[in-house]
Amino acid sequence: MTVPIRVLLADDHTLVRQGLVGLLEDSGECEVVAEAADGLEAVEKALATRPDVAVLDLSMPRLSGLEAVRRIREELPRTRVLVVTVHEEEEYVLPIVRAGAAGYLVKDSAASELLAAVRAVASGQAYFGPQAAKALAEQYRRPPGAPDDPYEDLTPREREVFHLVVEGKTTKEIAKALGISPKTADNHRTRMMDKLGLHNTAEVVRYAAKKGLLP
Numbered sequence: 001m002t003v004p005i006r007v008l009l010a011d012d013h014t015l016v017r018q019g020l021v022g023l024l025e026d027s028g029e030c031e032v033v034a035e036a037a038d039g040l041e042a043v044e045k046a047l048a049t050r051p052d053v054a055v056l057d058l059s060m061p062r063l064s065g066l067e068a069v070r071r072i073r074e075e076l077p078r079t080r081v082l083v084v085t086v087h088e089e090e091e092y093v094l095p096i097v098r099a100g101a102a103g104y105l106v107k108d109s110a111a112s113e114l115l116a117a118v119r120a121v122a123s124g125q126a127y128f129g130p131q132a133a134k135a136l137a138e139q140y141r142r143p144p145g146a147p148d149d150p151y152e153d154l155t156p157r158e159r160e161v162f163h164l165v166v167e168g169k170t171t172k173e174i175a176k177a178l179g180i181s182p183k184t185a186d187n188h189r190t191r192m193m194d195k196l197g198l199h200n201t202a203e204v205v206r207y208a209a210k211k212g213l214l215p
Helices: 014-026 039-049 067-074 088-099 111-122 128-143 156-168 171-178 183-196 200-211
Strands: 005-010 031-036 051-057 079-086 101-108
Touching: 005 014, 005 039, 005 111, 005 200, 014 111, 031 039, 039 051, 039 067, 051 067, 051 111, 067 079, 067 088, 067 156, 079 111, 079 128, 088 101, 101 111, 156 171, 156 183, 171 183, 183 200
Parallel strands: 005 031, 005 051, 051 079, 079 101
Antiparallel strands: none
16 A cells, blocks of 8 residues: 655645645545644644645745745755745745745646645655746746845744734734744844844835745
């Protein structure tokens, strides 16, 4: 009997997530070992379950799909990450690939393509849908240059604070979400903005939009 592929599935839209879970489990090839409704929960559940494949949405609250990919790959190098998203633009694809994703698929793909992608990344291959493959091909045609990290040198905690600020959270709300004191939250917020050269919430949101980091 073939051992099923152990999958973590993260998407903040419950109906979408449940539909993908049903699709994967009905195939008989996958076992969904955990579900997550936001990026931070995805990282936590990945660490708890150590899945073969993490299927992540790109736009999620609390922690972006981009940062979730980076953290999962850093903490669990054997877990392969497949991003399934509505975004097909190059500015989304390239940072995700640089963060360590093994596959990238847009949500209007056929069900059979999702299964093919999960199979491929689980076996150690890369899988990119037509849109993502085109974006990568365009990148390879350009002169080489050092890729830029949109977060620059923010710490993991400062990255979390960054996304909570983008979501419009106050310092007190950030403190509550992260389980830290308001003073500590304010310190993280101040350091984050200083490092990025930003001065207020509006500038943080504009920066996120420019770098393709909006949830």
